[in-house]
Amino acid sequence: MMERxxxxxxxxxxxxxxxxxLVHLILILYAVRNGLTADEILGRTQGSLAWALFYGLFVVAAAVHAPLGLRNILREWTALGDRAAAGLAAAFALVLLLLGLRAVVAVVG
Amino acid sequence: MNSDHVGLLTVRVWRGREEGRFETYRVPARANQTVLDVVTEVQRSQEPALAYRFACRVGVCGSCAMTVNDRPRWTCRTHVARVREEGILTIEPLRNMPRIKDLACDLTPFFEKWQKAGGRHVATASRRDPLQKIDPRSKPRLAASAAIECINCAVCYSACDVVSWNAGYLGPAALNRAWTLVNDARHGARHETLDRAFADGGCASCHSQGNCTRHCPVELSPSESIAGLKRSALFGAPKLREPA
Structure with a gap:
């Protein structure tokens, strides 16, 4: 059941x-059109619930998606056992989640 | 017997088990000859101790599968003219299975995985019950029928790179079989079969490389069957109408 x-x-x-x-990539193109400044970015994001939700969801989805792929790669390409691969992937998930959410708080708060 | 021969063919044949070597033989090249004809000719005229496996010789049983010039094939259905490279044939046993001797390998792990993937039919009716009626045009029946003609020759299993690096992977044939049962209204353990096909080493391990489909001698598409199983992770087993 776990694999499923x-x-x-x-x-x-x-x-x-x-x-x-996709939205993130388009935003990058839009954001750099007059050069990239912290003021401009923070001006857009600070206090914005919409951007907080957008990037909050982004971070959570990435923290779920990437470690699962990493677990598969570790199991297929290294001599690590299944448990070690799962442990490393879980640690990676935690790092992504913490760093990601911290960054969201930093630009929105 | 030799009247139709048109020069000589060089054949490199694997001799031994896991450890072994290629031995080179020269046999008459004929206008119309299969790889199995060549192996038989080598065994009968030059190397009586050569071990290989065949039965029907006409593409029904699937037991003569070998690796010919790096690709798994039914040797009885492979004409030499189609596969020889610069007049040379290189013949080895199938990949991904223990070798017994020369061109024969042990298919036990292949058949064990067939069972492990839930490939055993569980009857829901006895011979005393009336025949269950299945609509041959229903979607699940069409999916089962598209995959049902597998004869367990292990060509797909030998072609699969995922099996070659992950010995625990069930492989295309076993998963293809599981997909036919998941779609079969007469199978009494559809959900169990689906669970088994999704266990560790199951369909989620497939990389969709498609070597199975490319090499299947009966032109089935195990890739499609495995994709069906993967879809079932999201939508559950295909919905079947209760047989009338």
Whole structure:
């Protein structure tokens, strides 16, 4: 059952990530049109619930999606056992989640 | 018997088990000859101790599969003219299975995975019950019928790179079989089969490289069957109408 859940979670998180990544890329093109300044970015994001939700969701989806892929790669390409691969992937998920959410708080708060 | 021969063919044949070597033989090249004909000719005229496996010789049983010039094939259905490279044939046993001797390998792990993937039919009716009626045009039946003609020759299993690096992977044939049962209204353990096909080493391990489909001698598409199983992770087993 576990494998099935992981498989499903990875596909569903990809489904969430796909439009978010597109918007994020378009935003990058838009944001750098007059050069990139911290003031401009913070001016857009500070106090904005919409951007907080957008990037909050982005971080959560990425923290689910990427470690599942990393777990598969570690299991297929290294001599690590299944438990070690799962442990490393879980640690990576935690790092992504913490750093990501901290960054969201920093630009929105 | 030799009247139709048109020169000589060089054949490199694997001799031994995991450790071994290629031995080179020269046999008459004929206008119309299969790889199995060549192996038989080597065994009968030059190397009586050569071990290989065949039964029907006409593409029904699937037991003569070998690796010919790096690709798994039914040797009885492979004409030499189609596969020889610069007049040379290189013949080895199938990949991904223990070798017994020369060109014969042990298919036990392949058949064990068939069972592990839930490939055993569980009857829901006995011979005393009336025949269950299945609509041959229903979507699940069409999906099962598209995959049902597998004869367990292990060509797809030998072609699969995922099996070659992950010995625990069930492989295309076993998962293809599981997909037919998941779509079969007469199978009494559809959800169990789906669970088994999704266990560790199951369909989620497939990389969709498509070597199975490319090499299947009966032109089935295990890739499509595995994709069906993967879809079932999201939508559950295909919905079947209760057989009338």
């Amino acid at each position: 859940r992981f498989f499903l979670l990875q596909r569903l998180s990809a489904l969430v990530l796909a439009p978010l990544v």
